[in-house]
Amino acid sequence: MTSSRLTPRGRRAKAAWPMSRLPTIEDVARAAGVHHSTVSRALRRSPSIPASTRERIEAVARDLGYRPDPLLSALANRKQLGEAPAYRATLAWMTNFDTARGWASRVHIRGYYEGAKARAEQLGFVIDEIWSRESGQSSAGLSRLLRARGIKGILLPPQPVPHTHIQLGWSDFAAVSFGSTLTRPHLHTVGHDHYRSLAKLVRHLAAVGFRNPAFFYEQEIDERVEGTWTAGFRHGMELAGLPAARALHPLRKIDTEAIVARIKKEKPDILLVNHSLWRLLAPKVEAAGLRVPEKMSIAVVTVPDSNEELGGVTENSARMGAMAVDLLSGLLQRGDYGLPRRPFRMVVEGEYTAGRTIVPPVGAKKPAAPKSAAKSKSARARL
Secondary structure: OEEEEEOOOOOEEEEEOOOOOOOOHHHHHHHHOOOHHHHHHHHOOOOOOOHHHHHHHHHHHHHHOOOOOHHHHHHHHHHHHOOOOOOOEEEEEEEOOOOOOHHHHOHHHHHHHHHHHHHHHHHOEEEEEEEOOHHHOOHHHHHHHHHHOOOOEEEEOOOOOOOEEOOOOHHHOEEEEEOOOEEEOOOEEEEEOHHHHHHHHHHHHHHOOOOOEEEEEEHHHHHHOOOHHHHHHHHHHHHHOOOOHHHEEEEOOOOHHHHHHHHHHHOOOEEEEOHHHHHHHHHHHHHOOOOOOOOOEEEEEEEOOOOOOOEEEEOOHHHHHHHHHHHHHHHHHOOOOOOOOOOOEEEEOOEEEOOOOOOOOOOOOOOOOOHHHHOOHHHOOOO
16 A cells, blocks of 8 residues: 655655554654644544645545444543533524514524534534624625635524525525525525424324314415425324314414404304413403413424423424534535535424323224225324
């Protein structure tokens, strides 16, 4: 086997390598004429190492036949986790609402931020809030601002409206978005699996005896999640052997008086709503004498992580925030900047919680499962 070293002009020179032992990171450093810590960062594709230097070191490592020791790598990782990490870089939390803190009114986005911030601190990153609309900033001006602050990693929380397009000098940055509201560019994305969560929630509710659910939802929000709310609800109802059409109640605008009147007329045994809608409906429902859960159960399809009162599905927002930082950290370590050729989507299923608002009806008969679902374990209602 032969090895190569870097000459002062950066050209590789061949050198004999003994076959009696495997090359170490120190051997690569000596052959490359750099410190072993530089080799370590280069092979991890740290953004602190210039691309030309990294490529030369990678070439030396290949020529030597160097392979990192997985046990030593794992030990180093454990050591890092046990110590306060050194500062690595600043990540942008880039928002696009009408005001700088407009995003903070959305409880699930706050959860994303809190999870992202906690994970970033564990990894040695600092998160800097960037408001893209500040002072009428142009896309070119925003790109210059990010570069001037030394920011290469961007987290993009959900946009205020669906089908949003954002222009930026993307070739200089690595970015991860949340949810489905950013249409262009196509980035790696972290989001909640609304479809599976709704389907499993409905099947679970049917399995414990609910037979007359009613799902009141805002059409704009269903559009924001690409119709996965209604699609998941329909699928869950179908697998549970319940009719879906009459249980769906789309809302173009929120009229709480009209909603309560409709609830009193149809008498559902459980009401499915999202968290923001329930906050508006709760006092009206109570005033109408529809005590929860004595008269009617409530299942919230977007229960905030910290809420132990409401039953339904928790989104695990903080976990999604942490996942986004892990994904972005990997992109930065690999020097993977620019728009991805094959963007992928990481989704997290919600978790069922009964809270204090879901109480199965006394003496209710469980609906018969469809034949196609009864024979399949995947059709069992479990959450």
